[in-house]
Amino acid sequence: MTSDQWIEKSDKYIMKTYGRYPIVPVRGEGCRLWDADGREYLDFLGGVAVNNLGHCHPRVVKALQEQAAQLIHCSNYYQIPQQIELAELLCSHSFADKAFFCNSGAEANEAAIKLARKYSRDTHGPERYEIITAADSFHGRTMATVSATGQEKVQRFFDPLLHGFTHVPFNDAAALEAAVTSNTCAVMLEPIQGEGGVNIPSAGYFQEVRRICDQHGLLLIFDEVQVGMGRTGKMFAYEHFDVVPDIMTLAKALAGGAPIGCMLAKDRFAAAFVPGTHGSTFGGNPLVCAAAIATVRTILEEGILNRTEEIGEYLVGELETLGKKYPFVKDVRGIGLMIGMGLSIPGAEIVKKGHARGVLLNVTHDTVLRFVPPLVVTKQEINTMIGILDGIFAEVEV
Ligand SMILES: *Cc1c(COP(=O)(O)O)cnc(C)c1O
Numbered sequence: 487m488t489s490d491q492w493i494e495k496s497d498k499y500i501m502k503t504y505g506r507y508p509i510v511p512v513r514g515e516g517c518r519l520w521d522a523d524g525r526e527y528l529d530f531l532g533g534v535a536v537n538n539l540g541h542c543h544p545r546v547v548k549a550l551q552e553q554a555a556q557l558i559h560c561s562n563y564y565q566i567p568q569q570i571e572l573a574e575l576l577c578s579h580s581f582a583d584k585a586f587f588c589n590s591g592a593e594a595n596e597a598a599i600k601l602a603r604k605y606s607r608d609t610h611g612p613e614r615y616e617i618i619t620a621a622d623s624f625h626g627r628t629m630a631t632v633s634a635t636g637q638e639k640v641q642r643f644f645d646p647l648l649h650g651f652t653h654v655p656f657n658d659a660a661a662l663e664a665a666v667t668s669n670t671c672a673v674m675l676e677p678i679q680g681e682g683g684v685n686i687p688s689a690g691y692f693q694e695v696r697r698i699c700d701q702h703g704l705l706l707i708f709d710e711v712q713v714g715m716g717r718t719g720k721m722f723a724y725e726h727f728d729v730v731p732d733i734m735t736l737a738k739a740l741a742g743g744a745p746i747g748c749m750l751a752k753d754r755f756a757a758a759f760v761p762g763t764h765g766s767t768f769g770g771n772p773l774v775c776a777a778a779i780a781t782v783r784t785i786l787e788e789g790i791l792n793r794t795e796e797i798g799e800y801l802v803g804e805l806e807t808l809g810k811k812y813p814f815v816k817d818v819r820g821i822g823l824m825i826g827m828g829l830s831i832p833g834a835e836i837v838k839k840g841h842a843r844g845v846l847l848n849v850t851h852d853t854v855l856r857f858v859p860p861l862v863v864t865k866q867e868i869n870t871m872i873g874i875l876d877g878i879f880a881e882v883e884v
Pocket of ligand 1: 589590591592593595624625626627676680681709710711712737738
């Protein structure tokens, strides 16, 4: 079937939850995608920071194929070797002692919210349940994570929201401290805001946040769903900020494109979950964990982190050089391959023109071009994208 035929059928059968572009990808390799009409695209969105190893990385494909032939799913009523091995890998490369597995970023954050409430109730009593999050944050689309998210456009239409969330400006420790009450149990933040426009906090912010949490006995939850798994040039983004959270959530890139979510915590907090308090049917099943083990090992064994730091600096440099030519480019900000280019104009048309010229671009928060390509992107692929972007920028009339 052609792309047009697929789109016609989609209109008939798929709910309109997304403003989908008229592109029908059917095959991928590395940073490249091909659509149903055989057109090739350079992918600078990477499945929204999911395809960190590129599309169909051979080690992930092999792990999935072999595990699929062995055992796809059993149940969390039983012990699952792949899940145990993945938990050991993640704990031994992070601050955490224990892992809980689910199927998405929102679910990982749900687990974190439930664990923070359970721990705080056990320790301080039932009034201690409020969680402070940031304006412009994004934590997911379930009711609890929509309530946690600091964006009106995500919350609109779904009142009443879950009670007990307070939002404060990101990167403002004084505002955070002022919002703490005797009912506050936790602070939940993205180390770098993704959907909110690639917002990087200033040096010292997270030290202050940690101090406030320690002083008031609050759990610090880092939502690393988008920035974890090597995206910033370190395995986890918190490593850049010289701060250690109590709970961390992961999802997007963790299993190389297979759906997974994970909540990691220190023993002291993890102990609040006992049999019957939380669970998931699919969470951490053999198939997805095999894919995740292959993904994590590949990141660790193939020099992906150093390469991300290096190629990220190159991309930031090229974007800065390009930006100097165009007055509507306000700034370029990024760590590793988590990069935003702030514009003084809406980015939607630029993205559409990118598609027409064979490059998948992305705009978030209306005016920020977000670059989150696979971490295996080459300088040559970056040069091709920059050339195309230059051509698009040259046509912008302001
Ligand atoms: C994508 C994202 C989520 C939601 O993940 P889903 O898998 O879509 O539920 C949560 N937090 C952050 C920071 C994200 O980028």
